[in-house]
Amino acid sequence: MTKHHVTTIVNGETVEFLTEPRETLLDCLRDHLGLTGSKEGCGTGDCGACSVTLDGVLVSSCLVLGVEAEGKKIETIEGMAAGAELHPLQRKFIEHAALQCGYCTPGILIAAKALLADNPDPTETEVRYWLAGNLCRCTGYDKIIRAVMDAAAEMRGVA
């Protein structure tokens, strides 16, 4: 099958890959670019473990085709920390024990970051509804919600 050449910007760096037209962006990130931080939990857009942003918009990368990434800007979990300095959400997730197995964590962090960019001072209910597309089976969400609220407060400079 003919492969397509795709040029895109991932976490600020220009990258290229060859993809079959039917491959998903998630497959391309994981298999062609070695960025395995984004996870596949369902392949049908129901679990959010593959969350990335595409030109700033939160998407399930399992529902985007690799060829659609041409010319776009993609942010993944691998680009969340600024060098050695963790993003406040990453730090708060560790401090609040907001992960158990950690498999859903990259997707939740990406989704939470998108929330705080949109709404820096969300209520608990707003956090819960924003993250309703990110399944976690281990935690019951309690500590995740607290970590996001705490990170939001710190980023607003009130904590």
Next chain:
Amino acid sequence: MPKDNATGEFRLIGTRPNRPDGLDKVTGRARYGADIVAPNMLHAAVVRSPHAHARIKKIDATKALALEGVKAVVTRADLPKGLTGEDLNLQENTLAGDVALYDGHAVAAVAASSALLAQDAARLIEVEYEVLPHVIDVDAAMAKGAPVIREGAADYSVPEGMHPNVVRHMEFGHGDLEAGFAAADLVREQSYKTEATHQGYIEPHACLGQLGEDGRGEMWVCTQGHWYIRRMSAAVLGIEAANLRVTPSEIGGGFGGKTTIFMEPLALALSRKAGGRPVKLVMSRAEVLRATGPTASASMDVKIGMTKDGKITAASVNFRMQGGAFVGMSPIGEALPCAFACYDLPAVHHVGYEVLANRPKAAAYRAPGSPMAAFAVESLVDEMCRELKLDPIDVRLKNGAKEGTKSSYGPVYNRIGLVETLEAAKAHPNYAIKLGPNQGRGVASGFWFNHGGETSVSLAIGEDGTVQVSIGTPDIGGSRASIGLMAAEKLGIAYEDVRVNVVETGALGVNEPTHGSRATFASGKAAVEAAEQAIREMCRRAAKEWDIPEEAVEWKDGAAMPAGPNAGKFPPMSIAEIASKMGSTGGPISGHHEVTAEGVGASFGTHVVDVEVDPETGRTTVLRYLVVQDAGRAIHPAYVEGQYQGGAAQGIGWALNEEYVYGEDGRLQNPMFLDYRIPVASDLPMIDTVIIEVPNPGHPYGVRGVGETGISPPLPALAAAVAEAAGVRLRSLPMTPAKVLAAMRARKG
């Protein structure tokens, strides 16, 4: 018991440091089952039966093998014959033999140069089936005329005249049941049903296997127990377990479902057939739901006798459970002893049957059997409390099991903490909150045995005085942190100076999986023993240098020091100092401990939930939720709370949403997360927790194990809360909005 356990005063235990693997897990660096590649790797896909029950007449892989890049196909004919017992079950589930036994049963597997090509090839493998009659429901499967799934599978325990699908029977109890019921003021008997649910880990099963022509192989796999994977895979393939080396990846959830094999031998068999090239096999979500895990469905009768002041005089159950088309998979043997484990009863009797059905091979799921049993028994207790107008916590306190109680399943309890959880639940502010219209409150208790098991741990002192602990129980929810805390506590050093690693099968003696809530209990206990051994050696080194007897040296605050004034005057010799010169004082220092861990402490918990039921839609909203559970000792309280909250959330899902939905054709109709509806963030409130600490005398720091009990009370507690809120008692799960609404309408007539 050490003195510090008696006082409960610790330097590190009970603190909440960052987990050592946290950084890798928030940056995407942690490597899970599907995250690894090998040079010259192939990808595999599996062909699965679309029928619930069908004879396999022919498998033709000609077209698939003709595709460029397709390297190997395996069917049951490639696996050895002559296996028996559970090994045969495992092989039969890995690849169907003459008959496909459930929708999703693996029939063939193919390896190719890419994952997409492997999927294309799988679609080209032609399988000819003769569809056979099937049966899904547990009661239907044991009824007269039901299709026979496996003739002659029943064991000696099954009474004559029962349907051949009934394969196991058990019965036990104590006391005079008849006299007990005669002494009661109120005797009630009810039937309950629970549907099968899935563990629902977000990481699908994934492995990378390689098996060479010399019969030696390696595997990378997401699993709760790599020694189990090794033994089971070897058995299915007819090779020596010792020839396999299995490395566990990080694990994206398991809850019991990753304690066994489902497709791992296929990667190895394909590799062998493809000349030893490594083969990666990753399941889709639909494959996970159709062909792995689920827990049993259950049909249960309960009978209880109670005096009008709430004393239970006698109780009995009759449970039927199906765990798929494979013998020995239903948790009937756990469900029965869990049924009345919370109660001190003068007379109790249990009857249970295991039944085959055309469903996937059940696996363990968090306290296997306990949630169903709790739903049935705690529901009836609640119904009787309401009928007699008694407080449900008072009734449980009146009948609650405690130290010295002869348990419903035989053993006499040592120190347990059920009563403490009930008292704390009663005293909690949540229990006093006044409820509004359409709201209701439910209370229930739950139990799990906990488990010790085969355990092997090694602890090495590094040249700089830091410590590496090698464990064989995969870290599924923070156990590296808790085991590190215990080792550091014992050694008298900083938590940051201990690194805990989960190591492969070649690096330690045998370990059972992370199951039975045993990792922090058993690996922790062994790590403390290993630390003790290393401490003795370090004291010996110091004694040698000081030229005093070994007995004259003691270990304190991370250093060897003379024990008392008669031992001589020497400054403390720190672990770092001893380590820095160990090469010249006798060589490397390490401790290790191998044991089948005993002394497990039984686990009890009590939950209180408030709900509101929408009278127009029947939808249940969980307003607030309280988990009170005895941890024995909370080594890292944040991860103990996490277990309580996660267990409660799974129980809430089981109670309200989750179920396997089968069509008339016996096919699973909801094999995706959209329709197999696990709780999402907006479904739940914060989950309040109270950690009770009644130390387990069988562990150096009092640990009981906290992973499982929390899933059981939500089922009956929610049923009780819905009963109060909606005025209808649902005796079958899940309590979907449609089911609640129908019940409310039926009540109104």
